[in-house]
Amino acid sequence: MSEVHAARRSRLRAHCAKEAGGAAALVSRPANVRYLAGRAPAGAVLLVPPSGGDVLFGHWNPAADPAGPRPGEEDGGLRAEPLPDGADPAAAAAVLAAERGAGTVALEEHHLTVARHRALTAQAPGLALGDLGCAVERQRLVKDEEEIAALRVAAEITDRALGELLESILVGRTERHLALELERRLVDHGADGPAFPTSVATGSHSGLAGHRPTDRRVEEGDFLTVRLGARFRGYRCQIGRTFVIGTSPADWQIELYEVVFAAQRAAREALAPGVEYRAVDRAARQVLDEAGHGGALGPVTGHGVGLEIGEDPRLSPGAMGRLGPCVPVTVEPGVHLPGRGGVRIDDTLVVRSTADGGPELLTITTKELLAL
Amino acid sequence: MSEVHAARRSRLRAHCAKEAGGAAALVSRPANVRYLAGRAPAGAVLLVPPSGGDVLFGHWNPAADPAGPRPGEEDGGLRAEPLPDGADPAAAAAVLAAERGAGTVALEEHHLTVARHRALTAQAPGLALGDLGCAVERQRLVKDEEEIAALRVAAEITDRALGELLESILVGRTERHLALELERRLVDHGADGPAFPTSVATGSHSGLAGHRPTDRRVEEGDFLTVRLGARFRGYRCQIGRTFVIGTSPADWQIELYEVVFAAQRAAREALAPGVEYRAVDRAARQVLDEAGHGGALGPVTGHGVGLEIGEDPRLSPGAMGRLGPCVPVTVEPGVHLPGRGGVRIDDTLVVRSTADGGPELLTITTKELLAL
Structure with a gap:
């Protein structure tokens, strides 16, 4: 299945290159994350940068279903990154995007709350934030x-x-x-x-x-x-x-x-x-x-x-x-x-x-x- | 039960008068709405203005449980306002607050999405928006x-x-x-x-x-x-x-x-x-x-x-x-x-x-x- 998910992420990358000025996509809506990364822990967030090296940030539970990416592993161009307790996966994704020098990150404004958006801005202050809109939902149609x-x-x-x-x-x-x-x-x-x-x-x-x-x-x-x-x-x-x-x-x-x-x-x-x-x-x-x-x-x-x-x-x-x-x-x-x-x-x-x-x-x- | 809910809304009103400069509260988080208004349709939003005249905006379903406020009725200082299909209850609440001359509306930034917040700003452009934070959650403790x-x-x-x-x-x-x-x-x-x-x-x-x-x-x-x-x-x-x-x-x-x-x-x-x-x-x-x-x-x-x-x-x-x-x-x-x-x-x-x-x-x- 990981090839299927990798192909879906490539389509999203192509969309961002064409429609969003090469922004990195930050995907937080659960069904969209599952579509692009396979089974993921609740609340996981996916970063799809323009040049690849996709990362899934989340809080893995040892009791969760064993399907899907495993924490710390990399498969099909996707790395699964476990976070310390209390860390917001969206903020962690934004910080990594900023470290990698992403110009703009397009996020799902129809899913992220105002409070999380604000916290993310504070943690990655140099980053320009855009709206990914319903790009993944359209891909899922x-x-x-x-x-x-x-x-x-x-x-x-x-x-x-x-x-x-x-x-x-x-x-x-x-x-x-x-x-x-x-x-x-x-x-x-x-x-x-x-x-x-x-x-x-x-x-x-x-x-x-x-x-x-x-x-x-x-x-x-x-x-x-x-x-x-x-x-x-x-x-x-x-x-x-x-x-x-x-x-x-x-x-x-x-x-x-x-x-x-x-x-x-x-x-x-x-x-x-x-x-x-x-x-x-x-x-x-x-x-x-x-x-x-x-x-x-x-x-x-x-x-x-x-x-x-x-x-x-x-x-x-x-x-x-x-x-x-x-x-x-x-x-x-x-x-x-x-x-x-x-x-x-x-x-x-x-x-x-x-x-x-x-x-x-x-x-x-x-x-x-x-x-x- | 409606007196219980009215008393809870009065406590929130007192909080807003003291801590939020007399802002109207716009409550959207489902458990908070239920706590303050009783059973409400999914997605309903509650407006608690400083001087009373509380309104619950929502999309009632005739098949829903008959408990809780009924659309078009008023009970215990709460009016239930049914909305046309597709209307966002949060935006409707903001528009009414603006019409009534509310200075500031404090909303739940930890629940509202960035996209809804933006749409609400566009529909009630004169309104100053603040953050209610977890005031209702604290009341529920x-x-x-x-x-x-x-x-x-x-x-x-x-x-x-x-x-x-x-x-x-x-x-x-x-x-x-x-x-x-x-x-x-x-x-x-x-x-x-x-x-x-x-x-x-x-x-x-x-x-x-x-x-x-x-x-x-x-x-x-x-x-x-x-x-x-x-x-x-x-x-x-x-x-x-x-x-x-x-x-x-x-x-x-x-x-x-x-x-x-x-x-x-x-x-x-x-x-x-x-x-x-x-x-x-x-x-x-x-x-x-x-x-x-x-x-x-x-x-x-x-x-x-x-x-x-x-x-x-x-x-x-x-x-x-x-x-x-x-x-x-x-x-x-x-x-x-x-x-x-x-x-x-x-x-x-x-x-x-x-x-x-x-x-x-x-x-x-x-x-x-x-x-x-």
């Missing part, structure tokens, strides 16, 4: 095949955990218990852990976007919405499904399900390289608008996934930009009717050209309305 | 009886979850499964969730401070270290115990356990109002030093707990300050012998004067060396 393979495994684990739950008896169990059981099954099947807190919503809670599981029990006639995802080698996927509990769904349930399903399909089918982010959102929104549920859709129809669960792009009405190939996104419209419940259907897909077979669906659990 | 009651419940839940685990068969089960089971039991007994990721370490992993559970199975003769805690109404406690698996511990296990137990007891007994933080640390460190294990102790012997798991004070050799009454802290020394394993014993206690009965032990599970 398009995934390589190794990243997509990790997402694929995450989705397989997720489908399996959900499939097992569907075979068990659900009536009478609480949202909280079902959520815990799903998270246990994710880990059983090899996940590092859940990609985000599992949401289980039944009855009047169903269809709510950010529902936290409560002690409400599943009852006959309920809609049941579950939303979960596995994290595998750091990569996070997301699935959401809505079921109906009992022998036969009510008419309003069938109608609402069909509308949300049609909106979700429209957005999935809109996914292609070159398509505007907001066009994907519009595809789902239009279907819901026509059915009189436009107001019920939240601000986004989907978002990128990878080392974080909510990455760029945002598939929303105001989003600027166009999809590229190998960008994994969620498509997750939903409608909640206050007091009654609702439907959410979420998938994780990878954008692919028609020549490559069109969008690749990672979360393959059926989207038929199952009565459980 | 000493707990009121309601906070201690929540910690007491958290500790009861934690003791019960651990007690149940000890009644089950442990040999052959993996660290990962034991950790998941403990977390499930915490929730079963009424926790909001775990206070921090549960650590289970067996055999050569035992005694490591930040061990993440692996697929290693518990074996006869192992030391088994577990470290867990419940979160109840936002308040987090911590317990750590080490057991030996099988009928009779080896001599080295008994010796090591006795040393760590003596160090832990020395630090517990040192807890009293007026005692220096570092004196508590020294009490434990001295026992370990004399037994030749001084180097094995990490940088801290314990830390404060409350709305966060690692709060002030830090009980470490370099810490400045003295304990006050009603400050809950952990006492958690440990020794790990590489390749063999080790012992950790963690308790959560509340500092009390001798007249009040001395330190109040919240985590009451036995600290005898149990052979399971």
Whole structure:
């Protein structure tokens, strides 16, 4: 893996040479550090100077996972530098950059706090500081095949955990218990852990976007919405499904399900390289608008996934930009009717050209309305 | 509860009048917002102007927990102000402060990022910005009886979850499964969730401070270290115990356990109002030093707990300050012998004067060396 990370750092170096006047990059945002250096201790900071000799500064814990760079070692052009207790890795990186005569250091102003920025300025007073902005996040947008393979495994684990739950008896169990059981099954099947807190919503809670599981029990006639995802080698996927509990769904349930399903399909089918982010959102929104549920859709129809669960792009009405190939996104419209419940259907897909077979669906659990 | 929060905000207002020239306080750190305003949506920001009329800015989610201020409502001198999608609550707070003619706004420079600070300056250009520093964290140091009651419940839940685990068969089960089971039991007994990721370490992993559970199975003769805690109404406690698996511990296990137990007891007994933080640390460190294990102790012997798991004070050799009454802290020394394993014993206690009965032990599970 160290070659992969070295190649990513070379791309960042090339970006800094072109866009930031040859500044050294100081990367502090955890997902960005992991992307460029592999697994690193919490709070580690990466210095990527214009001429190479990259250094990862951090506080290693002997109990941490043995993967990733080891303190004091050098691998693939990256040295791992352990720091004394209490030292800020960002300040240590700035001091080294100043010692090496760097003209400017570009740091992640959207991650560093004002207080750390100030302390860093005091410790390396001669150094000019610039803003790296979201250069690493932009680099992370398009995934390589190794990243997509990790997402694929995450989705397989997720489908399996959900499939097992569907075979068990659900009536009478609480949202909280079902959520815990799903998270246990994710880990059983090899996940590092859940990609985000599992949401289980039944009855009047169903269809709510950010529902936290409560002690409400599943009852006959309920809609049941579950939303979960596995994290595998750091990569996070997301699935959401809505079921109906009992022998036969009510008419309003069938109608609402069909509308949300049609909106979700429209957005999935809109996914292609070159398509505007907001066009994907519009595809789902239009279907819901026509059915009189436009107001019920939240601000986004989907978002990128990878080392974080909510990455760029945002598939929303105001989003600027166009999809590229190998960008994994969620498509997750939903409608909640206050007091009654609702439907959410979420998938994780990878954008692919028609020549490559069109969008690749990672979360393959059926989207038929199952009565459980 | 809203009177409690209003009283806390009044104390902050008095602090700003005295120490910050009557600046309005802009509080953004999540635990600080919760302390001063009750449950608030993720990312909410609180404005506490010198003359009252406090406002909580945020993005409410209809699915969030119904406790805490409701958007658009006013309660106990606090108005909850919902924002349009994409608006930064900190910038909205700054704009309102400027409109109301605030001279200076003191914000949490240790929490706000450089980029947010810059955007806020651009949106409220006339406003003078100062640093609130850790004023709210200092206010949170000493707990009121309601906070201690929540910690007491958290500790009861934690003791019960651990007690149940000890009644089950442990040999052959993996660290990962034991950790998941403990977390499930915490929730079963009424926790909001775990206070921090549960650590289970067996055999050569035992005694490591930040061990993440692996697929290693518990074996006869192992030391088994577990470290867990419940979160109840936002308040987090911590317990750590080490057991030996099988009928009779080896001599080295008994010796090591006795040393760590003596160090832990020395630090517990040192807890009293007026005692220096570092004196508590020294009490434990001295026992370990004399037994030749001084180097094995990490940088801290314990830390404060409350709305966060690692709060002030830090009980470490370099810490400045003295304990006050009603400050809950952990006492958690440990020794790990590489390749063999080790012992950790963690308790959560509340500092009390001798007249009040001395330190109040919240985590009451036995600290005898149990052979399971």
